[in-house]
Structures are given as structure tokens and as C-alpha cells.
Amino acid sequence: xxxxxxxxxxxxxxxxxxxxxxxxxxxxxxxxxxxxxxxxxxxxxxxxxxxxxxxxxxxxxxxxxxxxxxxxxxxxxxxxxxxxxxxxxxxxxxxxxxxxxxxxxxxxxxxxxxxxxxxxxxxxxxxxxxxxxxxxxxxxxxxxxxxxxxxxxxxxxxxxxxxxxxxxxxxxxxxxxxxxxxxxxxxxxxxxxxxxxxxxxxxxxxxxxxxxxxxxxxxxxxxxxxxxxxxxxxxxxxxxxxxxxxxxxxxxxxxxxxxxxxxxxxxxxxxxxxxxxxxxxxxxxxxxxxxxxxxxxxxxxxxxxxxxxxxxxxxxxxxxxxxxxxxxxxxxxxxxxxxxxxxxxxxxxxxxxxxxxxxxxxxxxxxxxxxxxxxxxxxxxxxxxxxxxxxxxxxxxxxxxxxxxxxxxxxxxxxxxxxxxxxxxxxxxxxxxxxxxxxxxxxxxxxxxxxxxxxxxxxxx
Amino acid sequence: xxxxxxxxxxxxxxxxxxxxxxxxxxxxxxxxxxxxxxxxxxxxxxxxxxxxxxxxxxxxxxxxxxxxxxxxxxxxxxxxxxxxxxxxxxxxxxxxxxxxxxxxxxxxxxxxxxxxxxxxxxxxxxxxxxxxxxxxxxxxxxxxxxxxxxxxxxxxxxxxxxxxxxxxxxxxxxxxxxxxxxxxxxxxxxxxxxxxxxxxxxxxxxxxxxxxxxxxxxxxxxxxxxxxxxxxxxxxxxxxxxxxxxxxxxxxxxxxxxxxxxxxxxxxxxxxxxxxxxxxxxxxxxxxxxxxxxxxxxxxxxxxxxxxxxxxxxxxxxxxxxxxxxxxxxxxxxxxxxxxxxxxxxxxxxxxxxxxxxxxxxxxxxxxxxxxxxxxxxxxxxxxxxxxxxxxxxxxxxxxxxxxxxxxxxxxxxxxxxxxxxxxxxxxxxxxxxxxxxxxxxxxxxxxxxxxxxxxxxxxx
Numbered sequence: 001x002x003x004x005x006x007x008x009x010x011x012x013x014x015x016x017x018x019x020x021x022x023x024x025x026x027x028x029x030x031x032x033x034x035x036x037x038x039x040x041x042x043x044x045x046x047x048x049x050x051x052x053x054x055x056x057x058x059x060x061x062x063x064x065x066x067x068x069x070x071x072x073x074x075x076x077x078x079x080x081x082x083x084x085x086x087x088x089x090x091x092x093x094x095x096x097x098x099x100x101x102x103x104x105x106x107x108x109x110x111x112x113x114x115x116x117x118x119x120x121x122x123x124x125x126x127x128x129x130x131x132x133x134x135x136x137x138x139x140x141x142x143x144x145x146x147x148x149x150x151x152x153x154x155x156x157x158x159x160x161x162x163x164x165x166x167x168x169x170x171x172x173x174x175x176x177x178x179x180x181x182x183x184x185x186x187x188x189x190x191x192x193x194x195x196x197x198x199x200x201x202x203x204x205x206x207x208x209x210x211x212x213x214x215x216x217x218x219x220x221x222x223x224x225x226x227x228x229x230x231x232x233x234x235x236x237x238x239x240x241x242x243x244x245x246x247x248x249x250x251x252x253x254x255x256x257x258x259x260x261x262x263x264x265x266x267x268x269x270x271x272x273x274x275x276x277x278x279x280x281x282x283x284x285x286x287x288x289x290x291x292x293x294x295x296x297x298x299x300x301x302x303x304x305x306x307x308x309x310x311x312x313x314x315x316x317x318x319x320x321x322x323x324x325x326x327x328x329x330x331x332x333x334x335x336x337x338x339x340x341x342x343x344x345x346x347x348x349x350x351x352x353x354x355x356x357x358x359x360x361x362x363x364x365x366x367x368x369x370x371x372x373x374x375x376x377x378x379x380x381x382x383x384x385x386x387x388x389x390x391x392x393x394x395x396x397x398x399x400x401x402x403x404x405x406x407x408x409x410x411x412x413x414x415x416x417x418x419x420x421x422x423x424x425x426x427x428x429x430x431x432x433x434x435x436x437x438x439x440x441x442x443x444x445x446x447x448x449x450x451x452x453x454x455x456x457x458x459x460x461x
Numbered sequence: 462x463x464x465x466x467x468x469x470x471x472x473x474x475x476x477x478x479x480x481x482x483x484x485x486x487x488x489x490x491x492x493x494x495x496x497x498x499x500x501x502x503x504x505x506x507x508x509x510x511x512x513x514x515x516x517x518x519x520x521x522x523x524x525x526x527x528x529x530x531x532x533x534x535x536x537x538x539x540x541x542x543x544x545x546x547x548x549x550x551x552x553x554x555x556x557x558x559x560x561x562x563x564x565x566x567x568x569x570x571x572x573x574x575x576x577x578x579x580x581x582x583x584x585x586x587x588x589x590x591x592x593x594x595x596x597x598x599x600x601x602x603x604x605x606x607x608x609x610x611x612x613x614x615x616x617x618x619x620x621x622x623x624x625x626x627x628x629x630x631x632x633x634x635x636x637x638x639x640x641x642x643x644x645x646x647x648x649x650x651x652x653x654x655x656x657x658x659x660x661x662x663x664x665x666x667x668x669x670x671x672x673x674x675x676x677x678x679x680x681x682x683x684x685x686x687x688x689x690x691x692x693x694x695x696x697x698x699x700x701x702x703x704x705x706x707x708x709x710x711x712x713x714x715x716x717x718x719x720x721x722x723x724x725x726x727x728x729x730x731x732x733x734x735x736x737x738x739x740x741x742x743x744x745x746x747x748x749x750x751x752x753x754x755x756x757x758x759x760x761x762x763x764x765x766x767x768x769x770x771x772x773x774x775x776x777x778x779x780x781x782x783x784x785x786x787x788x789x790x791x792x793x794x795x796x797x798x799x800x801x802x803x804x805x806x807x808x809x810x811x812x813x814x815x816x817x818x819x820x821x822x823x824x825x826x827x828x829x830x831x832x833x834x835x836x837x838x839x840x841x842x843x844x845x846x847x848x849x850x851x852x853x854x855x856x857x858x859x860x861x862x863x864x865x866x867x868x869x870x871x872x873x874x875x876x877x878x879x880x881x882x883x884x885x886x887x888x889x890x891x892x893x894x895x896x897x898x899x900x901x902x903x904x905x906x907x908x909x910x911x912x913x914x915x916x917x918x919x920x921x922x
Contacts, residue, residue, distance in 0.1 A: 146644075171899075177874070184875050188897055196501050243670065345561055412640075425589055428645060431643070431646070436635070436646070
């Protein structure tokens with residue numbers, strides 16, 4: 001009897017899939033290969049997760065956790081002898097309480113499902129990102145998801161009031177705090193937020209809700225230099241303050257690539273060095289004096305802006321966002337590599353220039369497309385090498401080297417929001433000291449002494 | 462040669478004080494007794510802290526860390542054989558960068574000193590609390606300080622971008638991240654935020670700054686029921702949204718005690734069941750349509766408010782805040798015990814009623830004074846037992862029992878912002894499960910195997 005059979009026999013209620021059924025699944029949103037795994041367990045309760053982890057821990061069986069599998073960093077790949085633990089049956093919304101401003105959910109609930117249920121109660125779930133239709137709250141917690149509302153509301157870490165997690169050894173840690181403030185002992189939930197499922201399996205979450213936003217204004221502006229972008233963000237932060245929801249920068253090459261013939265309608269003339277999409281809460285005062293519109297007017301008057309447009313309708317608002325969100329055209333010439341770095345604001349421009357140089361040396365035909373959540377310090381890079389001379393493996397190595405070695409010189413971080421997964425673990429040392437990595441290993445060994453849970457994610461023990 | 466002599470000889474640069482000199486210091490702001498300790502070290506660098514911890518760890522010498530000693534929970538008491546590690550010489554502001562919105566400081570800098578230096582650069586440090594003139598940033602980090610701006614900016618955890626800490630075993634963990642987003646590996650700084658100095662000594666901090674707020678409106682309103690208070694906070698959160706800076710509730714007995722003859726001028730007639738102080742960013746549009754003023758006008762029109770006043774000058778603003786901040790008159794009849802609990806909003810009113818009952822049974826002459834940061838779920842309670850019949854120890858035990866046993870029934874937390882220290886560790890189990898406390902112990906044993914650093918704070922190992 002193999003390991004999977006022993007588990008299925010001991011824990012018959014876990015709605016097991018065998019390796020053939022597993023193979024029908026795609027590995028992840030970004031990896032179309034057929035999923036591997038010895039068996040896939042679909043527990044319906046925290047107790048069942050605990051039973052599975054206890055048995056796995058005592059027998060040394062490796063476990064890989066699955067939420068919505070939208071990882072950008074190879075966070076869900078399993079080997080053929082792994083057992084996969086999917087939270088897909090633990091997808092109930094247990095409670096939405098507008099008075100307390102909280103939702104209590106099982107970890108497998110899909111982000112968009114929760115967003116919509118919360119909106120039905122007249123409230124707003126601040127987390128939003130492109131993968132909303134597939135990613136799960138548990139995955140959002142495990143990866144400390146970012147997205148488009150970080151500027152005003154913070155990352156997932158800031159939205160999680162409480163959680164329940166199962167340790168690799170099977171103990172259930174229930175920290176289902178519902179209050180904004182609680183300094184009663186160590187804040188243990190931090191062990192499970194952003195640790196990519198390596199220290200425990202998140203099973204339930206208490207999420208903080210906010211009052212819904214009646215309406216938003218969206219503008220697109222063009223700028224001639226990065227200094228002008230920096231000046232605009234600094235003015236916008238001061239004038240619009242917490243009313244600003246998004247400040248998304250696009251380098252000219254990105255904007256030009258996604259607009260024009262066969263692409264999105266260009267809200268502004270193409271060819272400028274930088275474009276910025278700003279979204280802010282609509283000011284409903286009669287004179288609009290605090291609005292995005294009046295802020296941009298003052299910029300035009302001061303001469304700091306020369307080209308811009310405010311979306312006049314919901315349709316136009318969606319069109320503006322599509323330029324930023326829908327980058328399908330950039331993926332047309334594979335391989336294309338996506339990066340997610342963070343940097344001091346002041347270093348961004350020089351970093352991109354230096355990266356263009358370094359990348360251009362290895363790939364003379366290559367193209368670099370850049371956009372990002374500027375105020376968060378977060379840039380996303382698409383590198384298209386357009387090289388026929390090297391192996392894919394070698395192309396990838398060279399691309400990684402140019403991105404991360406240049407980044408190290410500018411004191412950036414190798415992941416702003418996507419995490420490390422398996423993809424970036426060779427580069428973790430760029431952003432973290434050997435003492436830090438040693439402490440991460442020590443935590444992992446303490447909580448997962450048999451090293452069975454999401455083994456090899458983030459770092460090797 | 463005793464232990465202190467060995468340390469002083471091995472580490473001569475630590476500006477040692479001996480036990481006599483230590484005795485000249487008061488234990489803490491709340492504890493006027495003479496400070497105990499074998500010796501007090503005042504390192505001037507992280508390396509010196511590391512040297513001290515390494516030597517202490519290998520010799521089993523216990524260390525107690527001191528910041529500004531404003532602890533409300535007996536967090537700084539030392540025994541006569543402890544060595545005290547004071548960060549008072551590590552008080553430099555290393556950098557204030559308005560463009561990146563960060564300040565980089567040594568842990569011993571006093572909060573108000575940093576607030577003022579940041580203001581000089583045209584920026585705003587969001588952390589503010591009563592102890593500002595004495596408490597240190599390192600202590601604010603170690604205790605995850607709250608204060609009066611949590612509603613808009615979050616607690617200290619949300620303001621710390623990076624930090625450096627020395628482990629009990631002497632290793633320096635430098636996680637001096639400067640970016641808003643960084644998911645590059647485990648977020649190790651969380652180990653040192655809110656763990657009350659039990660897992661490491663915080664030596665440097667990168668703090669997030671915000672644009673300064675031009676001006677604020679402050680109002681005081683009186684309400685007839687707690688339901689009316691809840692309705693007001695829900696409306697204010699929706700209408701004023703992120704412009705709201707504070708929403709401080711005072712129970713009638715508190716307001717009446719601090720105002721009137723010999724007390725503060727009462728901005729509104731005394732005798733109402735509840736008073737709320739609201740502070741919001743001033744709307745500088747010409748019609749004030751989004752301001753606190755217009756919000757309150759709409760409440761009067763809707764009949765949800767009947768008595769209120771908006772501060773007409775800076776002097777009046779300060780007067781309003783004094784009613785909430787300066788509770789000297791409540792301390793007039795010692796002993797007076799201060800508590801700091803958090804609760805679901807819906808449970809607050811019932812909790813206070815139940816507590817009045819429980820407390821009244823033990824102390825028929827006793828008085829309960831309550832105020833708090835309502836939207837944060839945080840209430841501060843002053844219990845004045847006025848009992849001559851029992852010993853102080855017994856009075857304290859009965860008071861604690863009525864507060865915490867009643868709290869347990871309402872699913873509250875024994876500390877919202879003050880922490881556990883030594884004072885509340887017998888009550889930690891009210892808010893945290895045995896599995897959670899076991900995991901806290903496991904973390905402590907992993908990082909401090911010799912149990913030398915702030916031994917006996919939060920829990921006993």
C-alpha cells in the first residue's frame with residue numbers, strides 16, 4: 001500500500017483525488033503544464049486539515065497547499081510524491097458584520113465572491129487585484145497580497161484582524177481576533193501572513209471591512225520626466241491625501257505597446273516618456289474644490305502638467321484602467337518574464353535606465369515594459385528577450401541576472417508583492433542578509449521540524 | 462568579582478551605572494519606587510548591544526531592557542540581580558527623508574523629539590500618545606503603541622517599515638527596509654513588534670511618515686444612549702471616511718468627573734450619558750460641504766444629535782482635548798486602577814453595565830470612569846474601589862477579577878494597546894488559547910534559549 005492509499009484509508013472524508021484526476025488540472029494560472037501529485041486532499045473542516053497534517057508530520061509525508069493557484073512565483077508546483085492539500089471545499093463565508101466592519105470566512109473563499117457578498121451588505125473589502133476571480137483569501141493571506149488599493153488601505157497584512165491556522169505538526173492555532181486593537185500577547189497571526197504557507201495552513205480569516213466608496217474619479221496624465229512624476233505624486237499625496245486610491249505609473253514603452261492599432265484606445269497621445277493613472281474618491285461638494293479635477297487644474301495652472309484627461313463616464317473609467325490592467329499585447333512575443341520589485345522612489349528612474357543598459361547588452365533586440373504602483377515603491381517589469389541564440393534556461397538566467405544584480409546596486413527588494421516561491425529563492429540573498437535567512441530557517445525548523453509543508457518554498461532548509 | 466564587575470571589565474565602553482546610581486531613578490512613570498538592578502549598561506551602538514547580549518546569553522545573566530519607562534503594565538521592573546540595558550545613549554535621528562516619506566532613527570529617540578524634527582521637514586509622524594515627551598521609539602515598537610491617531614494611520618506595527626534588532630543570543634538582525642511593500646521572505650520585524658522586548662532588543666527603526674495635515678476641526682457632542690454613539694460613529698466613518706482622525710467616547714461619569722468646579726471647563730452641559738470628541742481634517746473648500754461642521758449639521762437636522770459644539774479657536778481645541786486627555790482628577794482618590802481592554806463595538810455598552818454590577822458588589826462605594834478610542838474597539842477604564850476593608854493586594858485582585866471575568870464573557874481582549882507586561886500575565890489566558898500561549902513559549906525558547914531577556918514579561922516560560 002503506498003502512502004496515498006494509507007492516507008485515504010485513514011482519512012476517508014477528505015474527498016481525495018488520485019494522480020490521474022490531479023493530472024487534469026493545470027499547474028497554475030501561469031504554468032499550463034499538467035499538475036503532478038500523489039493524491040489531492042479536499043478537507044471540509046479545520047479538524048480534517050489538522051488530522052492530515054498530524055499524519056503527514058509523523059510519517060514525513062510532504063504536503064503542498066493549494067488555494068486558487070494564481071501564484072506568479074512557482075508557489076504551487078508539486079512533485080509526484082507530494083500530497084496536495086486544497087482548501088477548495090472550505091469556501092464558506094461564515095459571517096459579514098457591517099457594524100463591527102468584519103467578515104469571517106473560510107480560507108478557500110474566492111476573493112471576488114467575498115468582494116461581492118461584502119458589497120451586498122453595503123460595505124467594501126479593500127483588497128483587490130487582477131486575479132480576483134480565482135485567487136482565494138487564504139492564498140491572499142499566505143502571500144500578503146498587495147494589489148491596487150494598497151495606497152489607502154495597506155496590504156493584506158493590514159486587513160487581517162484574526163486567523164486560524166493549522167501547524168505542520170497538526171495543532172490548531174485559533175487567533176480569530178475581531179478587534180482593530182489587540183496587544184494581548186504575541187501577534188501570532190504574523191507567522192502565517194506572507195510566509196507563503198511554509199509555517200502553517202491558514203484555514204479561517206477575520207478580514208477588516210471599510211465603508212463603501214460612493215464614486216471615484218479617474219484621470220490619465222502624461223509627463224515628460226520622472227522628476228515630474230515624483231513631483232506629481234508628492235503634490236497628490238499632500239492635496240488629495242487619503243482620498244487618493246491609486247497612483248499607477250506607466251513608462252512610455254508600456255503605454256505605447258498596449259495602445260494603438262489593435263490595442264486599447266489611447267486616452268492621451270502616445271509617445272510621452274511617462275503616463276500616470278490617478279484614482280481618487282469623488283468629492284461631492286458643490287464646487288469640487290477638493291477633487292481630483294481641481295487638483296489637476298491647479299497642476300495645469302502651475303505648469304507642472306501639460307496633457308491629461310479625466311474619465312467622463314463609467315465606460316471611460318473602465319477604458320483608462322484597461323490600459324493599466326490588460327497587458328495581453330505585451331505577452332505576444334514569448335518568452336516574456338514578469339518581475340515584481342520594490343525600490344526607493346528616488347532610485348526608480350536610474351534603476352530602469354541601468355536595467356535597460358544591462359538587458360540591452362545581453363539581448364540587443366530585447367524590450368522592457370514597465371508599470372507599477374508608484375507610491376507603494378512597487379514596479380512590475382516585463383522583459384521580452386527576443387533572442388534565438390541561447391537556450392530558454394540560459395535566457396532566463398541572463399534576464400534574472402540583469403534585473404536582480406542591477407536591483408541590488410539600487411537597494412531594491414526582489415519581491416514587492418508576489419513573494420519568493422520557488423522562482424526567486426536563488427535571489428533572496430539580494431534583499432536579505434545571511435543572519436535574516438538563518439532566522440527564517442530557524443523559525444521554519446521550529447514550526448515544521450519534519451520539513452513537510454511547502455518544502456523548498458522561499459528558501460531551502 | 463560579581464557578575465556586574467565582570468561585565469563592566471569585559472565591556473568598559475558601556476557607560477555603566479552601579480546599583481546606587483540606579484537607585485536614584487524612579488522605576489517607571491507609574492511606579493515611584495526606587496529602581497533596582499545590579500548594574501545599568503548604556504551602550505552607544507548596536508555592536509555594543511550585541512556584545513552585551515552575547516556575554517549575557519553565554520553566562521545566563523538576565524537583562525531587562527529600558528526605553529522611556531512609561532509602561533502601564535509593569536514592563537520595566539528589574540530585580541536586584543538583573544542587568545538593565547538602557548537605550549538612552551542610542552538616541553540619534555539618523556535621517557529624515559520627505560521624498561521617500563521615512564525617518565531612520567536609533568531606538569532611544571524620544572517620540573516627541575522625532576515628531577518635532579519630522580514637522581520641521583514639513584512631514585507628519587502619525588504616532589501620538591500621552592507619554593510622547595518621555596517614551597521612546599524603541600519602546601513604541603516593542604509594545605506596538607496605539608494612541609490617538611490609530612483610526613486613520615494604524616498602530617505602530619503599521620508605521621514600522623524596517624528595523625534592526627539584536628537577538629538574545631547576540632546576532633544582529635538588520636531588516637532596515639525602506640519601502641512600503643516588501644514580500645521578499647519572512648517579515649522578520651514582526652517578531653520584535655509588540656513582543657515587549659522578549660525576543661530581541663530593537664536598536665534602529667525605519668518609520669513611515671505622512672504629509673502634514675494643514676488644520677483640524679474638533680467637535681464635542683453629547684448623546685443620550687450608546688446606540689446613538691454607535692450610529693454616529695457609523696455615519697461619521699461613512700461620511701468623513703479617512704478625513705476622520707479621532708472618535709473618542711467618554712462615559713458621562715468620566716466627563717462629569719473631569720469637568721466642573723476645579724476641573725476643566727465643560728464644553729457642553731454636564732449630565733449626559735455619553736460625550737464624543739471628534740477630530741477631522743479641515744475641509745478648505747469654500748462651502749465646507751465635506752467638513753465635520755456640515756456632517757454635524759446634517760446630524761442635527763436628522764435629529765440624531767441634540768447637543769454639540771465645534772471648537773472655534775486653537776485654544777478651544779486644546780480645551781476640548783484636555784477633557785479627554787487630562788484625567789488627573791480621576792486619580793485623586795487612590796488606589797485607582799487603569800485598564801485597557803478591547804471589545805466588539807456592539808458589546809461595549811453591555812460590558813460596562815455588567816462591570817458596574819460586578820464591581821459594585823465588591824465595592825459599594827466604588828466608581829468606574831470610562832473613556833476610549835471607540836472606532837478602534839478600545840476602552841480605558843479607571844476603577845476607584847474606595848474600600849477600607851481589604852488589603853491593597855486583595856482590593857486589586859477583586860478589581861482585576863471583575864474587569865477580566867466580565868470581559869471574558871463579552872469576548873474582549875485584556876490589552877488593546879498597553880500590552881501584558883507583568884501586570885496582566887495572569888489574565889492572558891482570558892484572551893488567548895492554551896495552544897496560542899504554547900506557541901508563544903516555543904518562539905521565546907527558540908530565540909532566547911537561556912531565557913535571559915525580559916524574563917517573565919508577557920508569560921512565564
